[in-house]
Amino acid sequence: MTLSTAPAPLPVEPPSGCPFDPPAEFGALRTTRPISKVGLPDGSWAWLVTRYADIRAVLGDLRFSSDTTVHGYPRSGMTGGGSTQNRGFIRMDPPEHTRLRRMVTREFMVKRVEALRPEIQRLTDELCDAMERAEGREEGGVDLIEALALPVPSLVISLLLGVPYDDHEIFQRLTGTLLSRxxxxxxxEAARTELRDYLDRLVTAKEADPGDDILGRLIVEQQRTGEITHDDVAAFAALLLIAGHETTANMIGLSALTLMRDPETAERLRQDPALMRGAVEELLRFHSIIRNGPRRVATEDVEIDGHLIRAGEGVVVAVPSGNRDETVFPEPGRLDIARPNAQHHVAFGYGIHQCLGQALARVELQVVLGTLLRRFPAMRPAVPVEEIPFRTDMSIYGCHALPVTW
Incomplete structure (x- = not known):
């Protein structure tokens, strides 16, 4: 896919002075050109879809493929190019996607995740205890990302997968490289190879001693029966490790900062903790931290709202734009924790590839944000917002660091 005149590149930068808002270009495109061409770093182009209804139409249509090996897929660094090795089922289509996803669906069902709530609360309390004891709070603040936002989801996913938590710095470092733009x-590629080698060793060790965890059950129930291979288990591990901590960690950081800057909403949540579930849905809509996808490629000609997308043409779905669509969410730039339809956001995607771990992410956000509001009512940023290093260089938006004091 090449054009004689290259279209404008994919918008990724938030407006100047508005770090919580999606790129300003999305608002204009939703109104004037909701399906338009966008330039990609490799010189190719794809369709950019910016309106809520069209986003759901694309993500819900099986004629749009998630398979990165299909000709025309709009690749980025985090998609892993066209390699078939350790792709994970989110880069596959039915029936293989359906078969593999079903193997782990039960692990992330709401009832099972809710049973984890006391353990997530315990881990959160322990980390908050450590924050209270931390030195240097008065000088430069405590980094909320390092002290709480990253450790909670890392500890939880390590526990669920049976990954030694001592190894969490390895996969956090490698994930950071893989998701950098x-x-x-x-x-x-070096990071991808190092992660693959690490997971190969991990799965080999668990094959000898499976344990009562997700990877152990995959080995006993699926690998030993011939349903999947060693490499398939490693692909599950890669997908769940990365998806299980990076996105939630950044949502925790952004959400905490948002509530620190909105004391009225924070106090409302302190007075009525029952509002937290709805608040989390609104925060997910408001922030939409996946800033350059998801992505698809048409496997046959498809018409979306009068636009013909031909077979072999790529599509980039602008989730942050859909979640700020004023025809669906009135006053979309305003955080409203009582918004009646906030749960209809597409922050977790839509269709058969909707985020597998969304119930876990919701519980983690509810527990962590509720605990912060209760235990640190005076928490505030230790530096001006202009000095907070936002992740404009990453595929998943958030804060690289968030110094706080109280």
């Missing part, structure tokens, strides 16, 4: 292809 600025590192070189060589650096990204």
């Amino acid at each position: 600025t590192v070189t292809d060589d650096a990204r």
Whole structure:
């Protein structure tokens, strides 16, 4: 897919002075050109879909493929190029996607995740205890990302998968490289290889001693019966490790900062904790941290709202734009924790690829944000918002660091 005149690149930068808002270009495109062409870093182009209804239409249509090996798929560094090795089922289509996803669906069902709530609360309380004891709070603040936002989802997913938590720095470092929009292809490939080798060793060790965890059950129930291979288990591990901590960690950081800057809403949640579930849905809509996808490629000609997308043409779905669509969410730039339809956001995607771990993410956000509001009512940023390093260089938006004091 090439054009004689290259279209404008994919918008990724938030407006100046508005770090919580999606790129300003999305608002204009939703109104004037909701389906338009966008340039990609490799010189190719894809369709950019910015309106809520069209986003759901694309994500709910099986004629749009998630398979990164299909000709025309709009690749980015985090998709892993066209490699078939350790892709994970989110980069596959039915029936293989359906078969593999079903193997772990039960692990993330609402009832099972709710049973984890006391353990998530315990881990959160322990980390908050450590924050209270932390030195240097008065000087430069405590980094909320390092002290709480990253450790909670990392501890939880490590526990669920049976990954030694001592290894969490390994997969956090490698994930950071894989999700960066600025590192070189060589650096990204080196990180991908190191993660693959680490997971290969992990799965080999668990094959000898499976344990009562997700990877252990996959080995006993699926690998030993011939349904999947060693490499399939490693692909499950890669997908769940990355998806299980990076996105939630960044949502925790952004949500905490949002509530610190909105004391009226924070106090409302302190006075009525029952509002937290709805607040989390609104925060997910408001922030939409996946800033350049998801992505698809048409496997046959498809018409979306009068636009013909031909077979082999790629599509980039602008989730942050859909969640700020004023025809669906009135006053979309305002955080309203009582918004009646906030749960209809597409922050977790839509269709058969809707986020598998969304119930877990919701519980983690509810527990962590509720605990912060209760235990640190005076918490505030330790630096001006202009000095907070936002992740404009990453595929998943958030804060690289968030110094706080109280």
